[in-house]
Amino acid sequence: MHATEALPRPSSSRRRNRAGTIAVAALAAAALAAGGVALTNAYFTSQATVTGESVSAGTVVLSAGTASTSAPIDVDGLLPGDTASTVITVSNTGxxxxxxSAGDFALTGDTTLQDALQITVGDTTTxxxxxxxxxxxxxLDGFALAAGDSTDITVTLELPAxxxxxxxxxxAGFSITFDATQQRNVPSPAPTFS
Structure with missing residues (x-):
């Protein structure tokens, strides 16, 4: 029988070197694999641009003034039972x-007379x-006006009998405010006084 010789065992510092070499090789292989994956994930791309798009906001513009066929209310010597009227042309220039809406009067003068005077505001339907x-x-809400159109609002003052x-x-004196809002995307207001 042959005698087998036992091979000398590597020293512990050699074992550490070999383990370090294996670890470095494993890291290098992992880095190469990751880089290889990144390179294989390249995709073709393309882009197109469409030009010529533009936006312009609309305008809501209301103007109002005494109608050319009328005059502002200006009464001296008002007595119980008297009335006076004016016609205001409201235009959509937007x-x-x-x-x-019409209302929110700015008042001047005596509050006792303001309480007594009856004012009717409206057109042919409201x-x-x-x-x-x-x-x-x-x-008073509920008036509608198309772009470029006008309408007449009659204001009648009465001192009751x-x-x-x-x-x-x-x-007493007063001025009338007309407030406008867009029609599109807004519910149609019912003719109401509020």
């Missing part, structure tokens, strides 16, 4: 259809009557 005082905090002597010599 590019879009709109809804508008109108409302309230005291001048009520009009200072309310408005039942007015008392305490109103003699008093005066």
């Amino acid at each position: 590019t879009e259809d709109l809804y508008f 109108s409302y009557t309230a005291s001048l005082t009520e009009w200072s905090t309310g408005s 039942t007015a008392g002597d305490e109103l003699q010599g008093l005066d």
Whole structure:
């Protein structure tokens, strides 16, 4: 029988070197594999641009003034039972259809007369009557106006026949505000005073 010689065992520092070499080789192989994957994931791409798109916002513009066939209300010596009227032309000078309201009167003068005066505001389809005082905090909604169109709003003032002597010599004045909003994307307002 042959005697087998035992091979000397590598020293512990050699074993560490060999383990380090294996670890470095494994890391290098992993890095190469990752780089190889990255290279194989390249894709063809393309891009196209469409030009010529543009946006222009519409305009909602309302103008109002005393109609050419009318004059502002200007009454001296108003007595119970008297009325006076004016016609206001409201125009949509913007590019879009709109809804508008009339009201929110700015008042001057004596509050006692303001409470007594009855004011009717409206067109041929929608109108409302309230005291001048009520009009200072309310408005009539429900008017519509196409772009480029105009309409006439009649304002009638009345001192009721039942007015008392305490109103003699008093005066009052007012101005009317017209507010507009776009029609598109807005629910149609019902003719209401609020």
